[in-house]
Amino acid sequence: MDSPVPLAASWVVYAGLCGVLWLVGLATVRWLRSREDSDTASTATAWYVLTLALCTAALPALDVYLVSATTNPTTGLKYAWATPAVVHQLVTTVAYAHGGLLATMALALFVLVPFVYFYYEEDDAETSAGSRLAAAVKYTLFTALIALVVLATGFIFQARRADPDAPDWFRRLLTETALTRAALFGYGTLVLLGTVGYVFYTSLGLSLVPLNLTRVQPSPAARHNIHRTERELEVNRQMQRTLARRYENVRVPVSARDRKLLEEFRKHEAALLVELEACHRASRRSLLFPCSGSACMEAVCRPVRVLLGCVLIAVSWAVVLSVALNALAQMRHSVCGADCGYYFDQALLANPVAVVLVRLADLSPADVGGLLGLSGLLTLCTLVALVYRGVGLLGLWQFYPLTPGGTAPQALLHFASAAALAVPALNHHLATHIAPQYLAYGSQRFCNATTLPPVESIMTSTTPFTVSLPDCGDQPDLIVPCDVRAPHHLCTPTALSTLAHSLGANFPTLGDALFYAQLVFLVFYILGFAVFLVKACHGTLSIADTPSATAAEANREDDELRAETQAASPARYRYSTASTSSSGERRPLLTA
Known part of the structure; x- marks a missing residue:
């Protein structure tokens, strides 16, 4: 210089x-x-x-x-x-x-x-x-x-x-x-x-x-389907646990209505598990055979x-x-x-x-x-x-x-x-x-x-x-x-x-x-x-799914899933948090 x-x-x-x-x-x-x-x-x-x-x-x-x-x-x-x-x-x-x-x-x-x-x-x-x-x-x-x-x-x-x-x-x-x-x-x-x-x-x-x-990242649509199905499955299992807690400390046989409702929950859970497995297979196929524009772009840039x-x-x-x-x-x-x-x-x-x-x-x-x-x-x-x-x-x-x-x-x-x-x-x-x-x-x-x-x-x-x-x-x-x-x-x-x-x-x-x-x-x-x-080896690492946003996103999706589940469930169940246990803890209440 x-x-x-x-x-x-x-x-x-x-x-x-x-x-x-x-x-x-x-x-x-x-x-x-x-x-x-x-x-x-x-x-x-x-x-x-x-x-x-x-x-x-x-x-x-x-x-x-x-x-x-x-x-x-x-x-x-x-x-x-x-x-x-x-x-x-x-x-x-x-x-x-x-x-x-x-x-x-x-x-x-x-x-x-x-x-x-x-x-x-x-x-x-x-x-x-x-x-x-x-x-x-x-x-x-x-x-x-x-x-x-x-x-x-x-x-x-x-x-x-x-x-x-x-x-x-x-x-x-x-x-x-x-x-x-x-x-x-x-x-x-x-x-x-x-x-x-x-x-x-x-x-x-x-x-x-x-x-x-x-x-390895699946397509955005596949990730969305997996996430939604997992959230709906989580709500379904929460409903079953809530129903089971009704009869934990009570010497009362399960009513016919609740037995029928519980059976419907289990059938719905099995259907969700099948759907979740199908979503995972679809995500793996999207990695090998991308067809949409965004998936093709992802395959090229991967x-x-x-x-x-x-x-x-x-x-x-x-x-x-x-x-x-x-x-x-x-x-x-x-x-x-x-x-x-x-x-x-x-x-x-x-x-x-x-x-x-x-x-x-x-x-x-x-x-x-x-x-x-x-x-x-x-x-x-x-x-x-x-x-x-x-x-x-x-x-x-x-x-x-x-x-x-x-x-x-x-x-x-x-x-x-x-x-x-x-x-x-x-x-x-x-x-x-x-x-x-x-x-x-x-x-x-x-x-x-x-x-x-x-x-x-x-x-x-x-x-x-x-x-x-x-x-x-x-x-x-x-x-x-x-x-x-x-x-x-x-x-x-x-x-x-x-x-x-x-x-x-x-x-x-x-x-x-x-x-x-x-x-x-x-x-x-x-x-x-x-x-x-x-x-990363288990496929659960994602910057998009930040722990800092989990609480807000979960609350928002809970409201959406309750509305969807109420309309789509075979038992037409409703989920609310209006009941209060004897210990003062608010419990979710399930009604048919």
Whole structure:
């Protein structure tokens, strides 16, 4: 790269990508929001917050590309135009972009989202607009106060002093100003909160998305018939259990009417079982001999979908293996251990993700595209897992179900907030645990010659590096990948890696907590992969049949099935919940 013009064009490309992500956020929110119970302010806020999260997820790729473009890979030196002032401006601009997006996201999470949420919660026919506004402002001030307390806590911590024998790279990570420490502590708190989503949702999505692509799927009509028959069979058996409970603790013979009704139920159950088996056979035939347009399209796309699923399985296991290898290396070879969040200063060549990205650097900018794809995959897996499980505590206890076309405004706001919290954590763990070496220096290589001028003269000189530094073009063995021990004037770390590693250096407790979260991430991924693999083998794995939507869908279908069963059943039975047992429990009552 003979001039910095392509670097300016990269910002244009990033702006265009943000425009595409803006549309993706809009499509996602419109796909989830309820058609009947929709709120314009909640929808717009969720769209805005989700777009912020997606743009933040795409920024690390631009960060890596900019620092990689300053070095000539054939000489191991900076380009002539990459003076210290230009490089500093590049890194500072990206750092401001990171900080601006994170600050805007924090403002939205602690001010905008609570205000819109509580304003909608106070919506009542008897409540005036002024009362709703006052209540929303009152609760929003409380959440804003929490954010201010977090920032104020950062001011309390004293600046950490480096040991006399500490290396230069560690000294550069330490902050001196109180304002910088407060902002860094706020960033660490945001990442720590988002790590909960990273551990419990990203790990779930990494196993769910690939396996869902590889499973064999019958046609939509066949799936609908199977599902409807199973639901009707469940209602029929519930009717039989209800009828049998009438005579459990009563010494009264079964009446002729109930005996006849029970016999009709059993005949109907047998007919439903035959129908269910026929539906399963039809679904298997639809896999082999598709006839409808949608089924034919599915048959054509199935090999591509299965191949994509296999590739994503390999990628997900590469990510998990990289996390495990980095965690092991950090525990065994960290230069400062728990005092700096287990920072690892050496390149881990066995890291599968880093190896692939470094190999792709020979086809630059394919490596940046690979990093962008990896960030997109992790973000997609997080969003899919959120929709699959619903917004809840630790991904297990569900608070707000997410149903395509039926998500309430409150759940939509929580979905966007959870995604916005998870993305900074994803970026942080990319830079510290998944591919730390590549996220720090990209494809930069430096001339590892021994005859170098003093660093002070280089940093104060206005002449290009190539005038005073030796050229390793004739000695390719001396051109090696950059790491933290390389000369700082030859290897420029990315803004994201500097921010991520500064957190562990200045606040070791936060760094340690984020490090140990990787171990929980590994456990949840392995458990999730095993469970979803069993479901995929039994044909019961489907992202469309989300547990978060089961309750709402079941209630809706129960009403439909009761009406259909009442009309279609040979006994013309009726199902109601009006009776109450002696213990106070409401029991379904069956009458002919």
